[in-house]
Amino acid sequence: MTKIALVTGANKGIGYETAKQLAEQNIKVLLGARNETEGKKAETALRDLSLDVTYVKLDISNSADIENVKNYIENEYGALDILINNAAVFLDSAWFGNNVETVPLQTLRDTFDINYFGTVELTQALLPLIKKSESGRIVNISSVSGSFGVHLDETHWLYQLKPYAYSASKTALNQFTVFLANALKETNIKVNAANPGWVQTSIGSDQAPLTPEEGAKTGVALALLDEHGPTGTFSQSGEILPW
Template identity: 40%
Template sequence: MQTVLITGANRSIGLETSKQLSQKGLFVYLGSRSLAKGEEVVKELAEKGFQNIKAIEIDVTNPDSISKAKNIIENEQGKLDILINNAGILGVNPQTAVETSVKDIQEVFDTNFFGVISVTQAFLDLLKKSDSPRISNITSGLGSLTLHSDPNWKYYHVKAAAYGSSKSALNAYTIVLAYELRELPFKVNVIDPGYTATDFNHHSGPGSVESAASFIIKHTVTDENAPTGQFYSNDIEDETGISPW
């Protein structure tokens, strides 16, 4: 049975991804900053028939929390097959380049960028023990520099100096990570689940969490011939789903 860790998984897209992976027979560590909240969610899922899901406390901005989570998974599983770096924050609004404080921008980067790096580096040893390790970094279309430079893009006027920049940085980091792991059986990609109706955006997005989770899984649970170092977006309408960087 493959094992997956999903950060920020006690609600919204992360939660739905946990449910769908459980139904596919994977063992899911449902990451939550609060263990109590995570365990409450898992209890509710178990009552609905979901199996092989366990809450695990992990705060991606806290090195001790990450280390403890890593030790738990190592002791219980001995390896990790899939890491989905899903935890993220939006930050203050509005986010203008001329007025948003460095402190506010740094807070977003701590979770969306540095948090992903911390978790990824901590779990690399366990991932290397898998026959088919996968790392999926959850990004956003707002992280695409190409699209943001196109006045014809439907979200061209949606600018977020902290959030968008953090996702652009995440995309750049993922390219380097995929390159460095290219000789190993890793598949490392960034995945944009699309503009989805969640608590994150006050349910303003047109997409469903079911569609978002399914898209993440499609480009995460892949075979050995799948691409690595790609940017997939659920908002891209062609069959490849590949987004411009």
């Protein structure tokens, strides 16, 4: 039986590559994107590769979109096997430096709307469908920038990079991962957070060392975990990261 996956922010970057790699595993992938033109463009590109993908309009900060996608999946497929929470924004003025004293509250609110609140709302809405899967997998695409451990380590390369809104939203997402994994520990659902690394995307810039294809691999691996795989972890390429 074909597995069904939903990838948010799937029209470009890590989301697009995640959708591609999952579809290459003969998984039916729903491409969530808020921009219809870009979403359908991604759908066409992947279908041209003979991959089974379908665009769905999904702005995760829009409750109506979330409800529509939930109803669509329920009516068309009856269950959801894989949820990749990839959609995110970076609204801080720069990566470098510590802007905690000056970051506008609106920047914090707008960042959390997508990176945290929208992700939680979507996940909660889709949980009943994921619970119907024989092996549900939830992967939150986080960032090492959300790690307390890293930001306390003066020897880490990221120590000088403290964009507060983005980092705080990813810390909150990591907490959501831990709590959700705990809540579902008696089920067959596994919940994990992935750090894609520094990737060549609109957030990571073209200076990053990793391609989107490389950045997608950790999330894809967590989505394909077997029944013996871990839950409640934060990792990159199989290496556990400090919370």
